[in-house]
Structures are given as structure tokens and as C-alpha cells.
Amino acid sequence: MSVTVASERPSDLHDLLARSIPREFVHKSVESEVLLTGWFPVGPDRFEVTARWPVDHAFYGPVNGHHDPLLIAETVRQTVPLLSHAAYGVPFGHRQTWSAFRYEIDPAALVATGGPAEVGLDIRCSDVVRRAGRFVSVRMDVEMTVNGARLGWVETAFSDMSPAVYPRLRGAYADIDEAVRRSVPLAPPMPPGRVARSRFADVVLAPTDSPLRTELRVDHSHPFLFDHPVDHAPGMLLLEAARQATHVAAGDRPVIASAMDVVFTQYVEFDARCWIQAAMEDGAAGRVRVDAEQNxxxxxxxxxxxxPLRPSRRAGKIPGPRSCRGR
Incomplete structure (x- = not known):
């Protein structure tokens, strides 16, 4: 395999990625937002990836004494472009798109200890599809550990689109500046405490007349959910909306999202309102169904x-709502 990046030879690139992961490989604009710390091929379509979760992250920080479970999603999301570029030879400029994402974890492994968490990912890739020698799609099965203890498993599938294919798929929406210009006005947020957040700036849902029906807030200025310009609502924004809608459904009970099963069926555009509907599943204690509808x-x-969680007095407890939008 070969990877087109600067003038690095493949062996040099392997050594580089074993020591650190440049932000370009995980499609982040800010180096400090790179969670991955190393990459190691250990067999055909099998890889070990290491990561570090900061305890003081401004958006994915601990809540109720536990690391944010969406760090699981963001960590795996970063492995998608990493393996695409480093393992499967996808050139920079290609786009990777999620179609499905699932995880199930033991919340006890997410207990924050007051310092960064060392994370290990054992990744097996299957159903690798190539057309005319070009990488097209893959399924990933991931076993995760945190500080040496088993956390749980993740399954995801994604596809790769070249700069020639993506604009044909997106049509007029492929123009990022135009897509952003047509964005609907940003609706006022829900109180942060209702969605397990401490700042209004981090609330991605707006209330409606129906308690469990909310509107997706697409704030292009958010420094973490919109780390770089995009032409549609990012997958991590939709996962955050599902998590926040779950907290709305749970009411005042402190809970953690110990499992999530998500299917992405179409892009969420900026020029129409997207409605988030939550409902407790009949006969399934603690399970919330979240649906997003647009047009x-x-x-x-x-x-x-x-x-369920007991409120914690340790760092990371949710403070009361604040009126400022400080970041």
C-alpha cells in the first residue's frame, strides 16, 4: 500500500504514525482535538490504535464523575479517516461517510480518575469493498479498553467518496459557503441542565410546544462540533442531539448512554428545520428511541x-444553568 502525504516513504510514515497522529489524518483543524496517539497494523485488516482522553476537555469533559460516552464515538470517528488514509491508501481530499454506528459499554469503565484516560482499540475490518482498485467501503468491529480495563465494543460502517463523486452526489449542496448561507436561523436553546450540559453554547436542541419534540440547533460557530467547514450537519452533532434528547426523556434522573444504535439514512441539510423526536420504548426499561425528521x-x-447514575460530588458534576455563551 502507499499513502500520498508530503514526501514521506511508507516506512517513514508508519514510524511517524506510531509516535503521533497529525491532525490531517483524522480530519481535524486543531491539533489539540486529536484524540488518537498511535496506529499499529497487527494483521490483515486488523489494527491496534491508541488514544488519550483529556479530563479537562471543554466539550467532552466528565459529567457526574464519568467520562463522556460520546468520546467513544469521536475516538472511533477519528479512526475512520486514519485507517482510510494510512491503511487503505485513500488520498487526502476524499470524504468518509458513516452509514451505521453502534456501541455497548460498561459505564463503570468510564469512571473518571482525575487524570487523562489511556484508551486502546483493537480494530478488525471486514467487508472491504474496492472498485477498480479503489477503496470504497468497510465495516469496523472495535473492542475498547480504558486504562487497561475492558470498556466494550463498537460496530460501524462507512464509505469513501472521491472529489469527483461527492459533488455529483450532493449537487447544489456541495458548495459549502452557499449551504451555510442558506442555514435556517438558530433557535434559542433549551436550559442546559435539561440535557446534561452546563453551557447554553453546548445545547444542540431547541424546545417546542411538545416536551419530547425538539428542534436541532446547527451552530456553525461551535468550536468542536464544527471544527472545520462542512456542507451538512456532522454525524457527531446528530449523535449529540440523540444523547441530549435522551436526557430530556429521562427527566431529572441522572443517566449515562451505555449503548447506542444509530442508522444514518440521509444528510441533514442546513436550509430546513430538523425535528428531533424522543420516546421511551414500550417494555424496554431505560431505552429511548430518537428519530430525526427533515422535510x-x-x-x-x-x-x-x-x-442510572448517582449524582457525583467529584469534578464533572453538572452545574446550574448559566446565561452566558462563553466558550
Whole structure:
């Protein structure tokens, strides 16, 4: 395999990625937002990836004494472009798109200890599809550990699109500046405490007349969910919306999203309102179904399983709502 990046030879690139992961390989604009710390091929379509979760992250910081479970999603999301470029020879400029994402974890492994968490990922890739020698799609099965203890498993699938294919798929929406210009006005946020957040700036849902029906807030200025310009709502924004909608459904009970099963069915555009509907599943304690609808069509579906938590007095407890939008 070969990877086109600067003038690095493949062996030099392997050594480089074993020591650190440049932000370009995980499609981040800010180096400090790179969670991955190393990459090691250990067999055909099998890889070990290491990561570090900061305890003081401004958006994915601990809550109720536990690391944010969406760090799991962001960590795996970063492995998608990393393995695409480093393992499967995808050139920079290609786009990777999620189609499905699932995880199930033991919340006890997410207990924050007051310092960064060392994370290990054992990744097996299957259903690798190539057309005319070009990497097209793959399924990833991931076993994760945190500080040496088993955390749980993740399954995801994604596809790769070249700079020639993506604009044909997106049509007029491929123009990022125009897509952003047509964005609907940003609706006022829900109180942060209702969605397990401490700042209004981090609330991605707006209230409606129906308690469990909310509107997706697409704030292009958010420094973490919109780390770089995009032409549609990012997958991590939709996962955050599903998680926040789950907290709304849970009411005042502190819970953690111990499992999530998500299917992405279409892009969520900026020029129409997207409605997030949450409902407790009948006969399934702690399970919340979240549906996103735009222009009368389902955009993504999620089933979130929650585990009750006791409020913690340690760092990371949710403070009361604040009126400022400081970051």
C-alpha cells in the first residue's frame, strides 16, 4: 500500500504514525482535538490504535464523575479517516461517510480518575469493498479498553467518496459557503441542565410546544462540533442531539448512554428545520428511541440505552444553568 502525504516513504510514515497522529489524518483543524496517539497494523485488516482522553476537555469533559460516552464515538470517528488514509491508501481530499454506528459499554469503565484516560482499540475490518482498485467501503468491529480495563465494543460502517463523486452526489449542496448561507436561523436553546450540559453554547436542541419534540440547533460557530467547514450537519452533532434528547426523556434522573444504535439514512441539510423526536420504548426499561425528521423524511434513527447514575460530588458534576455563551 502507499499513502500520498508530503514526501514521506511508507516506512517513514508508519514510524511517524506510531509516535503521533497529525491532525490531517483524522480530519481535524486543531491539533489539540486529536484524540488518537498511535496506529499499529497487527494483521490483515486488523489494527491496534491508541488514544488519550483529556479530563479537562471543554466539550467532552466528565459529567457526574464519568467520562463522556460520546468520546467513544469521536475516538472511533477519528479512526475512520486514519485507517482510510494510512491503511487503505485513500488520498487526502476524499470524504468518509458513516452509514451505521453502534456501541455497548460498561459505564463503570468510564469512571473518571482525575487524570487523562489511556484508551486502546483493537480494530478488525471486514467487508472491504474496492472498485477498480479503489477503496470504497468497510465495516469496523472495535473492542475498547480504558486504562487497561475492558470498556466494550463498537460496530460501524462507512464509505469513501472521491472529489469527483461527492459533488455529483450532493449537487447544489456541495458548495459549502452557499449551504451555510442558506442555514435556517438558530433557535434559542433549551436550559442546559435539561440535557446534561452546563453551557447554553453546548445545547444542540431547541424546545417546542411538545416536551419530547425538539428542534436541532446547527451552530456553525461551535468550536468542536464544527471544527472545520462542512456542507451538512456532522454525524457527531446528530449523535449529540440523540444523547441530549435522551436526557430530556429521562427527566431529572441522572443517566449515562451505555449503548447506542444509530442508522444514518440521509444528510441533514442546513436550509430546513430538523425535528428531533424522543420516546421511551414500550417494555424496554431505560431505552429511548430518537428519530430525526427533515422535510417529512427520516434522516437518522437512534435507540439509546441508559444506565442510572448517582449524582457525583467529584469534578464533572453538572452545574446550574448559566446565561452566558462563553466558550
Amino acid at each position: 417529512g423524511v427520516s434522516a437518522f434513527r437512534a435507540v439509546v440505552t441508559t444506565t
